[in-house]
Amino acid sequence: MINNKITISYYLSATILCFSPMVIGAEEQNEALNLSVEDLLNVEVTSVAKKAQSLNDAPAAAFVISNEDIKRSGATSIPDALRLAPGLDVARIDANKWAVSSRGFNGRFANKLLVLIDGRSAYTRSFAGVYWENQDVMMEDIDRIEVIRGPGAALWGANAVNGVINIITKPSSQTQGALLNAGGGNREQDFGSFRYGAKFGKDTTARAYIKGFNRGENTHMSGGKAGDDWNKVQGGFRLDSQLNLQDALTFQGDIYKTAINQSSIYPQIAPGFQVTQKEGNDSYGGNLLSRFQHTFSPSSDYSLQLYYDSYTRSEGTYDDSRDTLDLDFQHRFALLDRQEIIWGLGYRFGHDHIVGNRLQNGSINFTINPDSVSDQLVSSFIQDELTLIDNKLWLTIGSKFEHNDYSGFEGQPSARIMWAPYNQHRLWAGVSRAVRTPSRLEQNYNFLSRVIPSPTQPVILMVQGNPDYRSEEVISYEAGYRTTLIKSVSLDLTGFYNDYRDLRYPLQGTPSFNGATRILPYEFTNNLQGETYGVEIATVWQMLDWWRWDLNYSWLHTQLKDLSNLRTGISPEQRVSLRGSVSLSRDIDLDFWFRYVDSNLAVVTSGDTVIKGYSTLDLRAAWRPYQGIELSLVGQNLLEQQHLEYIGEIQTLPTAIDRGVYGKISWNF
Amino acid sequence: MSKRIKKFLLLFLGLTLLVDTHSPLFAQSLEEQTVLSALALNIVRLTTWPTEAQMKDTIDLCVVGDNVVQQSFADIDHKTVGNKTLQVINLSRLRNFEQCHVLYVSDLKQAILLQLFVEIKKRPLLTIGESYDFAVQGGMVGMENRDGKITLHINLPVVRESNLNISARLLKLAKIIGN
Numbered sequence A: 001m002i003n004n005k006i007t008i009s010y011y012l013s014a015t016i017l018c019f020s021p022m023v024i025g026a027e028e029q030n031e032a033l034n035l036s037v038e039d040l041l042n043v044e045v046t047s048v049a050k051k052a053q054s055l056n057d058a059p060a061a062a063f064v065i066s067n068e069d070i071k072r073s074g075a076t077s078i079p080d081a082l083r084l085a086p087g088l089d090v091a092r093i094d095a096n097k098w099a100v101s102s103r104g105f106n107g108r109f110a111n112k113l114l115v116l117i118d119g120r121s122a123y124t125r126s127f128a129g130v131y132w133e134n135q136d137v138m139m140e141d142i143d144r145i146e147v148i149r150g151p152g153a154a155l156w157g158a159n160a161v162n163g164v165i166n167i168i169t170k171p172s173s174q175t176q177g178a179l180l181n182a183g184g185g186n187r188e189q190d191f192g193s194f195r196y197g198a199k200f201g202k203d204t205t206a207r208a209y210i211k212g213f214n215r216g217e218n219t220h221m222s223g224g225k226a227g228d229d230w231n232k233v234q235g236g237f238r239l240d241s242q243l244n245l246q247d248a249l250t251f252q253g254d255i256y257k258t259a260i261n262q263s264s265i266y267p268q269i270a271p272g273f274q275v276t277q278k279e280g281n282d283s284y285g286g287n288l289l290s291r292f293q294h295t296f297s298p299s300s301d302y303s304l305q306l307y308y309d310s311y312t313r314s315e316g317t318y319d320d321s322r323d324t325l326d327l328d329f330q331h332r333f334a335l336l337d338r339q340e341i342i343w344g345l346g347y348r349f350g351h352d353h354i355v356g357n358r359l360q361n362g363s364i365n366f367t368i369n370p371d372s373v374s375d376q377l378v379s380s381f382i383q384d385e386l387t388l389i390d391n392k393l394w395l396t397i398g399s400k401f402e403h404n405d406y407s408g409f410e411g412q413p414s415a416r417i418m419w420a421p422y423n424q425h426r427l428w429a430g431v432s433r434a435v436r437t438p439s440r441l442e443q444n445y446n447f448l449s450r451v452i453p454s455p456t457q458p459v460i461l462m463v464q465g466n467p468d469y470r471s472e473e474v475i476s477y478e479a480g481y482r483t484t485l486i487k488s489v490s491l492d493l494t495g496f497y498n499d500y501r502d503l504r505y506p507l508q509g510t511p512s513f514n515g516a517t518r519i520l521p522y523e524f525t526n527n528l529q530g531e532t533y534g535v536e537i538a539t540v541w542q543m544l545d546w547w548r549w550d551l552n553y554s555w556l557h558t559q560l561k562d563l564s565n566l567r568t569g570i571s572p573e574q575r576v577s578l579r580g581s582v583s584l585s586r587d588i589d590l591d592f593w594f595r596y597v598d599s600n601l602a603v604v605t606s607g608d609t610v611i612k613g614y615s616t617l618d619l620r621a622a623w624r625p626y627q628g629i630e631l632s633l634v635g636q637n638l639l640e641q642q643h644l645e646y647i648g649e650i651q652t653l654p655t656a657i658d659r660g661v662y663g664k665i666s667w668n669f
Numbered sequence B: 001m002s003k004r005i006k007k008f009l010l011l012f013l014g015l016t017l018l019v020d021t022h023s024p025l026f027a028q029s030l031e032e033q034t035v036l037s038a039l040a041l042n043i044v045r046l047t048t049w050p051t052e053a054q055m056k057d058t059i060d061l062c063v064v065g066d067n068v069v070q071q072s073f074a075d076i077d078h079k080t081v082g083n084k085t086l087q088v089i090n091l092s093r094l095r096n097f098e099q100c101h102v103l104y105v106s107d108l109k110q111a112i113l114l115q116l117f118v119e120i121k122k123r124p125l126l127t128i129g130e131s132y133d134f135a136v137q138g139g140m141v142g143m144e145n146r147d148g149k150i151t152l153h154i155n156l157p158v159v160r161e162s163n164l165n166i167s168a169r170l171l172k173l174a175k176i177i178g179n
Helices: A004-018 A028-033 A067-073 A078-082 A438-442 B003-018 B030-047 B067-074 B110-119 B134-137 B156-161 B170-174
Strands: A044-046 A061-065 A087-092 A097-101 A113-117 A142-149 A163-169 A178-187 A188-200 A204-216 A231-242 A247-267 A272-299 A299-315 A318-335 A340-357 A366-368 A372-388 A392-402 A409-417 A424-436 A445-450 A457-465 A472-487 A489-508 A511-512 A517-544 A546-558 A574-585 A588-597 A600-604 A607-611 A614-623 A629-636 A642-644 A655-658 A661-666 B029-031 B058-064 B085-091 B101-105 B128-131 B141-146 B149-155 B176-178
Touching: A044 B149, A061 A489, A061 B067, A067 A078, A067 A142, A067 A588, A067 A614, A078 A087, A078 A097, A078 A142, A178 A574, A188 B156, A204 A655, A247 A445, A272 B110, A340 A366, A340 A438, A366 A438, A372 A607, A438 A445, A574 A642, A614 A642, A655 B110, B029 B030, B030 B058, B030 B067, B030 B085, B030 B101, B030 B128, B030 B141, B030 B149, B058 B067, B134 B141, B134 B149, B149 B156, B149 B170
Parallel strands: A044 B029, A113 A163, A457 A517, B058 B085, B058 B101, B101 B128, B128 B141, B149 B176
Antiparallel strands: A061 A142, A087 A097, A142 A163, A178 A188, A178 A661, A188 A204, A204 A231, A231 A247, A247 A272, A272 A299, A299 A318, A318 A340, A340 A372, A366 A445, A372 A392, A392 A409, A409 A424, A424 A472, A445 A457, A472 A489, A489 A517, A511 A517, A517 A546, A546 A574, A574 A588, A588 A614, A600 A607, A614 A629, A629 A661, A642 A655, B141 B149
16 A cells, blocks of 8 residues: 555645746736737747646536647557546556546446547446447547546436546548558557548538557466457548538548457356456447537527447457447527526437357356347436626536436436636535446346355356346535646646445345255345545646646545445555656657556456556657657556556456557658 | 655656756747737727727727636736727626627637627627637637747728728738738
8 A cells, every 4th residue: 555645745745846936937928018019929929838727617527638638648549548637547457458437436347437439428238338449539630538527417417427538539620631640569569540631612521530550468467478469440530511600510430340369267167167268359330420510699509419339349258239329409598698508308229139158168157138128218408507696606507317228217416516716716516416327237147257166066156137226326525626826837626525325236145056056146236335535636737838747646435335245346545647748849749657556456256356556657759850740659657567457357367567668650741 | 655656756856946947949938828918909909999889988808718818818907098998808608799899709619609700790899819710700800820920810801891990000910811
């Protein structure tokens, strides 16, 4: 465990440094006001300090990861880029699997974080989570990633219990021309991407892209190659058209195919009681989305969005394929002088097909009944933002109402207040209710989770879905403070207390005997209660025009009601991320990124395992020798040969993530 | 944390204390938002309003922007413009434009911006924005950061339609859109 005092003292010393005289000239304003128009048009301007000064106006724990942040971090995937946000717990299980959560309860099958890519949900009903290995975009085309910690259910709907992630790509008008990327290294073995954007007529722009990569294998904790190498090819397009002064249309889509290798461990009833097998699994999918927007006036508009998404993910034990059709309507308008109303309606139709696969030893560990289901979700929401005092005090109240086929009707209200006593200070507080609706597996599957060896009578632990399994619920209390202490320093502080009810708890049922074996069933129930509380801090310090610091710290405490046989992972208590971005000249960038993650508890089939805390460092150097060309060299996880971040709940052998180095060339033309 | 990491952190915190603020790389430079608000003040000074604008003692400048933009405009609040005083009003909603003589828009979605121009069309309201597109799409003055310097774009037909008059001195410094 980490010594708290050390972390806190480093954080304090960094904050105290901010008050040293090294700040951007305060007399600049007077200087500018004394210049003539001619001089003002001749002076060199810098906009680097903007990030240190902008305060988010949302009454929520919101954080924005910009395109520039992603580029300078050297991150090559969406989950790795999410490490830039405070409060998010991102852990790589192996080369092709991640565990991502907000405010605790992490796991590969973490289920309390909603993820949207350009308005399309990446959250699957199958296990109530995200297949991160399936989610990708052209990283260079990301405009921003909005990370909202805490419940977002009043606006976004169920499953936004502990957070919402919105990945937003640039409109095609901002990605014109060609961009070619290519590179390689030891872990990022080889990768390339090409995007081309063009204009069609006066009001229509479009782009198309294709990308691919090979990622190398890591190392098993027990030694030896992990066999977790994988590759992916993905292509897509986006078209944006301004039909007339009031109407705009967006049409976009992606298609991908992945080949994933892994070596997995499964329980078996036969002597030996567990078996490892090497697998090559395929995954493929695609989506099509269209969005029509009509603007009545500067304060009123509506949008209508329709998308279709399909994926098939093969695993050693099961195949999961799902088709989703989603229709979404939103309308925003001003009411009287002081209110802005947003309301919306949504309908989602899903159809899945899930089957258990025979392992290489001939046994089947996973069954589901029925193997195919069609489900529907009908939802509506309304939110009212009231200005109580102009430019000073706002109240936002709203609720989502929805009906789904798994838990019936759900109401998820929220109330938030924000106070801006001065321009550079924002205080906010909120209380909200959110639910995590049951997954298909939780209600319908049977899974052989473990065999306890015995020469006479082995015991089989069988996890059983429960058709009566209900939603998990949270009541969340949050408060935050944002300020630009001085012109070059901003601070974002959030505290929260979450009260959970009806969390998942596998309850031991009556044992039964089947010949030489004893079967111990565990049925999902909503018997677990718990609470979490914590603090999240994000600071930006523009120390010099050409040197910026980003320091994030989060502290999380998870307290679950003491039950025997607890089967819930506990996320790290402390996380630190310190990033320095140095622009030595207009053509040279140097970045370093230090991270510390506290120890955490992973729930795996072989028992609960404590994963040690780790520190790691990424470095990036970039040089732009000619206009449009950038060469960069990135080192990832440099402090150790390899380190363990997380162990998957099922099947994955503990895999340490190796140190990686890659080089990249980007050509914009 | 291990000793190695402690050393690493100390080294970096120490380094930051040693570095001098005034990098030769960015000498003679000013922060963009500061320059934009100073420019806005100058543009107002070089504009005359028709009598129909019914100006009294103040020229009311409405600002649509985040806290950074608002803060930079706070510094030009109450500055004199001829025999009048500039008064900065922060708009939190895109409404009640009739109270403004100048509208400064930092950043808005294109669809909303287009509707805003429709709504204030032909009014004696000087509109200033932060891009070339702002002026092309129907705004009056667009201030574009082009390779580290601000370039002015003025949409003359829109200015004339609103019966505003921008001085020749300013027009000479700007790129003109329209005839």
